Amino acid sequence: MSLSTEPYKGVRDFYPEDQFVQQYIFDAMQRACERFGFEEYNASILEPADLYRKKGAANDELVNEQTYTFIDRGDREVTLRPEMTPSLARMVAARRRELAFPLRWYSIPNVFRYERPQRGRLREHWQLNADLFGVSGIEADVEIILLAHAIMREFGAKESDFEIRINDRRLLEEVLEPLTLTETEHRATMRLLDGRYKHKDFDGALAETLGDARALALITALDSLASSAHLSDLQTRLHELGVNNAVVDTSITRGFDYYTGLVFEVFDTAPDNNRALFGGGRYDRLLELFGDETVPAVGFGMGDVTARDFLDTHDLLPPYVPATELMLLPVDEHASTHAMKLAQNLRSEDVTVAINYSCKRTGDQIRSADKLGIPFVIVIGEKELSSGMYTIKQLASGEEHTVAANRIADHLFSSLG
Amino acid sequence: MSLSTEPYKGVRDFYPEDQFVQQYIFDAMQRACERFGFEEYNASILEPADLYRKKGAANDELVNEQTYTFIDRGDREVTLRPEMTPSLARMVAARRRELAFPLRWYSIPNVFRYERPQRGRLREHWQLNADLFGVSGIEADVEIILLAHAIMREFGAKESDFEIRINDRRLLEEVLEPLTLTETEHRATMRLLDGRYKHKDFDGALAETLGDARALALITALDSLASSAHLSDLQTRLHELGVNNAVVDTSITRGFDYYTGLVFEVFDTAPDNNRALFGGGRYDRLLELFGDETVPAVGFGMGDVTARDFLDTHDLLPPYVPATELMLLPVDEHASTHAMKLAQNLRSEDVTVAINYSCKRTGDQIRSADKLGIPFVIVIGEKELSSGMYTIKQLASGEEHTVAANRIADHLFSSLG
Numbered sequence: 001m002s003l004s005t006e007p008y009k010g011v012r013d014f015y016p017e018d019q020f021v022q023q024y025i026f027d028a029m030q031r032a033c034e035r036f037g038f039e040e041y042n043a044s045i046l047e048p049a050d051l052y053r054k055k056g057a058a059n060d061e062l063v064n065e066q067t068y069t070f071i072d073r074g075d076r077e078v079t080l081r082p083e084m085t086p087s088l089a090r091m092v093a094a095r096r097r098e099l100a101f102p103l104r105w106y107s108i109p110n111v112f113r114y115e116r117p118q119r120g121r122l123r124e125h126w127q128l129n130a131d132l133f134g135v136s137g138i139e140a141d142v143e144i145i146l147l148a149h150a151i152m153r154e155f156g157a158k159e160s161d162f163e164i165r166i167n168d169r170r171l172l173e174e175v176l177e178p179l180t181l182t183e184t185e186h187r188a189t190m191r192l193l194d195g196r197y198k199h200k201d202f203d204g205a206l207a208e209t210l211g212d213a214r215a216l217a218l219i220t221a222l223d224s225l226a227s228s229a230h231l232s233d234l235q236t237r238l239h240e241l242g243v244n245n246a247v248v249d250t251s252i253t254r255g256f257d258y259y260t261g262l263v264f265e266v267f268d269t270a271p272d273n274n275r276a277l278f279g280g281g282r283y284d285r286l287l288e289l290f291g292d293e294t295v296p297a298v299g300f301g302m303g304d305v306t307a308r309d310f311l312d313t314h315d316l317l318p319p320y321v322p323a324t325e326l327m328l329l330p331v332d333e334h335a336s337t338h339a340m341k342l343a344q345n346l347r348s349e350d351v352t353v354a355i356n357y358s359c360k361r362t363g364d365q366i367r368s369a370d371k372l373g374i375p376f377v378i379v380i381g382e383k384e385l386s387s388g389m390y391t392i393k394q395l396a397s398g399e400e401h402t403v404a405a406n407r408i409a410d411h412l413f414s415s416l417g
Numbered sequence: 418m419s420l421s422t423e424p425y426k427g428v429r430d431f432y433p434e435d436q437f438v439q440q441y442i443f444d445a446m447q448r449a450c451e452r453f454g455f456e457e458y459n460a461s462i463l464e465p466a467d468l469y470r471k472k473g474a475a476n477d478e479l480v481n482e483q484t485y486t487f488i489d490r491g492d493r494e495v496t497l498r499p500e501m502t503p504s505l506a507r508m509v510a511a512r513r514r515e516l517a518f519p520l521r522w523y524s525i526p527n528v529f530r531y532e533r534p535q536r537g538r539l540r541e542h543w544q545l546n547a548d549l550f551g552v553s554g555i556e557a558d559v560e561i562i563l564l565a566h567a568i569m570r571e572f573g574a575k576e577s578d579f580e581i582r583i584n585d586r587r588l589l590e591e592v593l594e595p596l597t598l599t600e601t602e603h604r605a606t607m608r609l610l611d612g613r614y615k616h617k618d619f620d621g622a623l624a625e626t627l628g629d630a631r632a633l634a635l636i637t638a639l640d641s642l643a644s645s646a647h648l649s650d651l652q653t654r655l656h657e658l659g660v661n662n663a664v665v666d667t668s669i670t671r672g673f674d675y676y677t678g679l680v681f682e683v684f685d686t687a688p689d690n691n692r693a694l695f696g697g698g699r700y701d702r703l704l705e706l707f708g709d710e711t712v713p714a715v716g717f718g719m720g721d722v723t724a725r726d727f728l729d730t731h732d733l734l735p736p737y738v739p740a741t742e743l744m745l746l747p748v749d750e751h752a753s754t755h756a757m758k759l760a761q762n763l764r765s766e767d768v769t770v771a772i773n774y775s776c777k778r779t780g781d782q783i784r785s786a787d788k789l790g791i792p793f794v795i796v797i798g799e800k801e802l803s804s805g806m807y808t809i810k811q812l813a814s815g816e817e818h819t820v821a822a823n824r825i826a827d828h829l830f831s832s833l834g
Contacts, residue, residue: 002706002707002708002709003467003468003507003706003707003708004465004467004507004707005507005508005510005511005707006465006511007460007461007464007507008461008463008464008465008493008495009491009493011460011461011463012460012461013458013459013460013461013504013508013511014458014459014460015458015508015512016456016457016458016522018459019456019457019458019459020457022459023457034740034741034769035764035767035768035769035770036764036769036770036771037740037741037744037769037770037771037772037791038740038741038771039433039436039739039740039741039789040433040436040437040440040740041430041431041432041433041436042430042431042435042436042439043424043428043429043430043431044424044425044428044429044430044527044541045462045527045541046425046428046529046540046541047424047425048421048423048425050420050421051420068487068489070485070487072485072531073531074426076425076426078425087430090420090422090424091422091430091432093422094422094423094430095432100784100785100786100788100789101775101785102771102772102773102774102775102785104741104771105433110461110462112463114489114490123463124461124462124463134775135774135775137750137774139753139757139772139774140774142757143757143772146757146761150764237754237757240758241757241758241761242761289419289420290419290420290421290422291419291420292419322456323451323454323455323456323457324451324454324455324456324521327454336556337654340556340559340560340563340654340658341657341658344563344658344659347452347453347567350452351452352451352452352453352454353452353453353454354453354454354455354519354521355454355519355556355560356519357519357552357554357556357557358518358519358551358552367517368517368518368519369517371517372456372517374454
């Protein structure tokens with residue numbers, strides 16, 4: 001029986017056209033991060049399972065039900081990282097004393113969740129993580145949102161294409177405190193809040209959970225939270241720095257327990273893709289898990305699948321252009337040998353050049369180059385070998401230019417712009 | 418109890434300085450591949466375990482003993498890919514009819530082996546894979562070696578720093594055929610051959626395995642193989658294309674069973690690191706596993722760990738330079754707010770710029786920037802705010818230049834070259 005050509009369930013193959021889009025997304029993320037002074041780091045996808053276990057109830061569930069966790073042959077429990085933040089916190093904690101702060105780090109790792117595959121949720125996806133350590137003030141909150149905004153702009157998005165919804169988990173907890181909620185009530189309330197604007201009857205559901213009096217008190221308190229000095233200050237600063245699409249939204253809670261201040265989510269405003277694209281927030285206490293002193297931190301994660309959906313929805317995906325600029329099409333073996341020398345010279349001038357060694361008819365070779373998306377070809381036969389002159393043909397336009405060997409690179413670069 | 422900051426056994430954390438080297442290696446590989454017209458692809462690290470099982474006895478061992486293989490919750494047997502070639506073959510087979518040939522693909526995936534960690538052999542490493550499909554002629558063999566050579570040159574290696582040892586598995590099998598070896602003898606002979614030049618008494622060991630007569634016959638046949646027309650032709654062509662360090666070495670066998678022609682290994686010539694760096698060869702029949710017609714293929718894999726060791730041995734590693742060119746050092750909160758605006762302007766001019774929000778003493782802030790490796794700083798205080806003139810300080814030289822805000826970017830770019 002022959003082997004299946006299917007990939008494993010819920011993961012993707014990246015053919016050159018797919019990888020091109022992936023790389024386009026990563027490059028935009030990287031450019032924006034580096035303009036903000038973020039440096040790239042990385043870690044293995046293999047982590048001790050314990051790393052995901054100590055952050056409270058919600059994460060126990062994560063380790064048990066939603067991660068790839070297995071026992072290795074040395075009897076170690078290993079997890080394929082479901083998110084990057086714990087690895088990052090581990091790395092920062094490990095060198096807490098040697099590192100210089102403020103620390104700005106980014107990475108675009110693949111992360112794994114054992115979930116039923118569905119739109120925007122695969123078992124493996126890539127996720128930009130950008131984090132700023134060592135700044136407890138509002139400047140870091142402002143900067144991390146500026147960066148999120150800059151990435152969206154780098155994608156070619158207009159401000160009207162997306163909205164940045166901000167909230168503050170510490171302020172939210174302060175609002176909840178006088179209500180003296182039980183742990184179950186707290187969790188139910190957070191879940192209701194998170195779905196507030198999709199809920200058919202939020203007020204009614206809240207009253208059912210907390211009783212009429214506490215529900216009313218909470219709704220009133222949320223209104224005053226929305227106009228709190230802290231969140232207004234954040235919005236004003238963002239506005240002064242060119243961000244005009246940040247709004248306060250007290251329904252933003254974020255899933256993870258580790259957030260201690262700012263939380264935010266970036267939403268797609270398109271009617272047919274109206275959903276959270278990504279988000280993040282402040283998590284000042286995470287490093288304490290490693291027995292370390294508190295290090296203030298703020299960051300976010302942005303997945304490749306939602307990014308691609310966003311670009312697709314807003315028609316911002318670039319057309320595929322292969323890395324190869326030129327293909328040489330020798331007509332026979334003798335011309336092939338010559339083509340290899342010519343190609344070596346062109347490579348030394350930084351031309352990206354492939355060769356078709358099939359010696360098939362020129363028409364067939366041109367069709368193959370065209371199918372590969374390669375923009376320029378040069379047919380090499382007896383005439384070219386004897387004259388030393390080469391005709392560069394642009395496949396899209398059919399335009400031809402005949403030049404000497406040492407003018408090919410210049411001609412291509414000026415044509416490619 | 419607090420969490421450990423150790424990574425999982427046998428894998429690495431990449432702090433920015435480590436990631437910088439990693440990226441330097443990947444960039445060199447990528448540049449060389451793309452100059453040869455190779456396009457990037459990728460796949461998931463998760464593959465059905467069956468993918469590694471059908472290639473014969475040697476690979477059964479691989480699945481059972483040297484891979485991370487586990488059962489997922491849907492009762493599927495999953496393997497963390499130990500090498501990229503099977504995924505690549507799977508992808509090409511899946512679109513055999515739509516793809517245009519010749520196909521040149523590269524990828525730099527991480528791969529996993531469950532081995533005892535030792536120098537140059539970790540449980541996770543990255544590995545460039547470059548493969549050329551659809552060319553059965555010697556041109557493809559030449560090209561793939563040219564590419565391997567080009568990558569080494571791209572690393573800054575001289576030809577005397579490494580040696581390309583070539584052999585041919587088909588010719589080797591032809592030499593072995595008249596000896597009518599049993600399967601056990603065949604395996605023992607290949608293993609002996611592979612260690613020929615490290616063996617204290619190769620001839621004696623061979624005689625013990627095959628008997629005197631067959632051992633002698635084999636050694637004579639190997640001598641004639643070394644001067645075969647095919648390998649001489651390959652060497653001549655390489656020489657004409659600028660490769661002067663390729664030698665025939667009949668002890669090169671390569672581990673994998675799937676090779677059907679050319680095999681080669683690149684060796685470090687340094688006395689203290691005299692070992693195979695990487696290798697590859699021709700595997701024309703691999704796609705048959707997927708029930709597909711034969712597609713000729715030739716390629717190689719090059720690991721990051723051995724590449725880094727090579728660069729280290731030959732003193733070719735570049736010094737760490739962070740992505741961040743400039744750090745702004747505001748003296749107080751008022752100056753911080755101003756610094757954020759200045760930074761936004763500089764980012765729009767493509768300067769990579771970080772800000773220190775600590776409001777610590779300038780000396781402390783400069784030390785922090787220096788520790789981060791950031792080459793330039795600008796202190797921002799009352800004087801800068803009122804004058805609109807900024808002093809750019811280069812930390813390495815101590816040189817200072819005072820310019821207006823709109824001249825900062827130009828000054829940096831000219832200083833950075």
